[in-house]
Amino acid sequence: MRYLPNTPQNQRAMLDVIGARAIEDLLVKIPAKARLSRPLGLPPALAETDLIHLLRGLAAENADADSYTCFAGGGAYDHYVPSPINHLISRGEFFTAYTPYQPEASQGTLRTIYEYQTMIAELTGMDVANASIYDGGSALAEAVLMARDITGRHEVVMTAGVHPLSRRVVETYGQGLGLQLRTAPLGDGITDADGLRKAVSSKTAAIVVQSPNLFGCLEEIADAAAVAHEAGALLIASVDPVNLGVLEAPGAQGVDICVGEGQGLGVPLGFGGPNLGVLAVKKDFIRRIPGRLAGATVDLDGHRGFVLTLQAREQHIRREKATSNICTNVALCALMGTIYMSIMGKAGLVRVGELSTAKAHHAAGVLAAVPGVRLRFGAPFFKEFTLALPKPPERVARRLLKDRILAGVPLARFDRKLRDCLVVAVTERRTRAEIDAFAAALAKAVA
């Protein structure tokens, strides 16, 4: 076994030191009747060549965004991932390190977390970001629990544009704590302002708004913040940080807790995981924030150094009174995001936003010109938009696979009322020629 270096001679020598005849003698505390009396029922070990063959075979059965043209979004986006990211995160000193509990031996990781926190705070316009949460959905759930904790209230109003899969994560996290979820209705692609006001009461802990929302439309975040604050509630906004080169920072719109899926920041699609859960807050909530935080300090000689800090919030100190149970997070994905934001910098992220917007709006025009196809909503949208199709979108999407196009996300899987809807995402990676080919294929599919 190439990963097991001890030879039989090594084992013998070690057993002699221990004073045991065989390894079996070390297992004496395991009752005989508890033992497995047969080998595990797994396939036999494969040589590396066979293994590669097997996994390449499985990988080849998938329609990935490298071999298909990807217009699918819905919370995961085919953004450009610059080459240095994979090279840098593949350095063993990063990917084989542990959580930085011995800060003197983990300054690399701690410094990158501190940089990540700075960049996320800067991008979101919030005061403090944590070192990451598992993904956008679990970040939203953590934010909701945090709002419940801060306000002592148990109702949360979610706008209808919040991604249904994220909403289900919130429901899961809240079920044992008696969290009540209410829904504010949809207007023309965005939350209905009157409906939102009516849904909120003195029992509301938070309003949750996602922008761009499930349909790609831009919500009126500042208005929602005003409604929340008037009711003594918090505003939680779920955003896609890669959009924030162009879109107004949540922090500038009255958002109290900003969460989001950071996959677009240089993390590969990876069938939806691991992703990058972003969570940032106003400074009032710094001691309520779930997850890890890296902070700057000094060492014995007065040199700048970094540590995990404010750990009194965490489960290894407060156990059942901790603000959250999150422990292992997605540090390596946060590093990917950090490298991405460094590469893109001030100008690059603006360009990504501008290109995505321009191409998405062009695509919306071209696709809505296909006979029978129309834009479903009138609200402003960013890089994603909703089409109404004359034929079932799931069937259309299946048909377009033959043209090696991932057409978008049919909404029927989330809501039967939206069974004619297809959400299309256009990132900076899509070209005008690809958009034209999509339109041509769509025309044939709906004809």
Added chain:
Amino acid sequence: MAEEVRGAAEGEPSEASKPVRGAAEGEPSEASKPSYDKLIFELSSPGRHAFSLPEPDVPKSDVHALLPERHLRRQGAELPEVSEVDVIRHYSRLSRLNYGVDTHFYPLGSCTMKYNPRINEDMARLPGFGALHPLAPEEASQGALQLMHELAADLAEIAGMDAVSLQPAAGAQGELAGVLMIRAYHLANGERRTKVLIPDSAHGTNPASTAIAGYRVVQLKSEANGEVDVLDLERNLDNETAAFMLTLPNTLGMFEPRIIEIIERCHAKGVQVYMDGANLNAILGIVRPGDLGFDVCHFNLHKTFTTPHGGGGPGAGPVGVKSHLMPFLPTPVVTRREGRARRSRRGAERSADAKAGGAPTYALDWNRPKSIGKLQTFWGNFGMLVRAYTYIRTMGPAGLRSVSDNAVLNANYVMKRLEPYYDAGAPGPCMHECVMSARRQKKLGVTALDIAKRLLDLGFYAPSIYFPLIVEEALMIEPTETESKETLDEFCDAMIRIAKEAEEHPAVIHDAPLTTPVRRLDQTRAARYPDLRWRPPAESSRV
């Protein structure tokens, strides 16, 4: 999960307030440390950039014409402006400030820092996996779904469980899923139980996850050897008790000899038993939690199944259950439908089957009315699943059994060699990790923390310290099976050297670490004056 207090807790006396002692003889001087101390922001220069993006190829590209002004950003984000070589050099340099398994022996107890095979990385990066969109149509993601289905079946076989959900993103999320399933099970039986029993030796995530699931946590005393205090358990088993959670082998690295009896007693009172699988790597192919009677257990793929820890994740924490809990599994569940003919479950044959038109098909099953719901937006940390699948296929059943045998052998060897110099937390033999105590050294003024810092200078990462909480000055050492006798000997020699230094010249230990990029860091200051983001020197007001 299973990540406990490694460093000094806040509120301890400030390390920086101690007087600086002179460097010990033979230790590298201040000057030989890496001098690099820049943050990426401090390398920034206006107008520099590292990205490569195309010019717009569509007619209307001005975002101000396409979107209402109120949605557009007024003040730009102050991200760094650097070139590609700046980025490469900066992060390459930062990486060198870390100890990783690739560079150092990492005997971090309960964290299972074993070698991370490179083939795992290559497989996870195959475009068919790495660039696959989670909402691609099911027929266009059959390979990924098949891999998930097979991995879940493999894990179920390894743990003796009836079904496994791969969705939890980390061990702690697996715990939450497990406790929520137990809650749903009791509710479905018309029972509103209110509390969960957890030993005082448990990982901190156990009580935290349980509290989030809405339960009151009742802490049970452990025996001195870390075993369950059965009398204390018995006192707390009643109709209000929903579950008993324990780690096996326990956090002292010991197998619980009365485990079957304990589980039977719990079941007699309708109490579900949860196994924290953080230490599963000790028992692969030897004992299966399901066979012992456990109702639920989670797996830490980033421990047992060699997915890298990445400096703090991503992990993956699949959760396995017995059949009575299957209706409550998180949605969606990956299902398999047979093709027209009965086919092998292995992929190599599958391509041939596909041609024959009789291949099985895989789907995401959402129609599960009793499910606890979703834990993360998509289907789990799939990249980690590919790595774990690769590892299991690499090792096979005999290989996995050897993993545990060698992990147990290595831990017992270290324990035996250190016993003359340090007190053992519990009498051996241990399983895959041993807990030693620096009780003796503390009397000489040398703490577990000091020993940990000294080890950093001697070329090793530190063991877990001050965990489990029930052992004074605990040093929890987990060598793992991927270390050789030679490495263990070097480590033991270093530990013995420190024990002798504690007696003869403890100052050298108090000065440690000297070779790391920074020396002991002031944790108290970090907590008292939180500085959580960089600001340009001009506006360095702290947040």
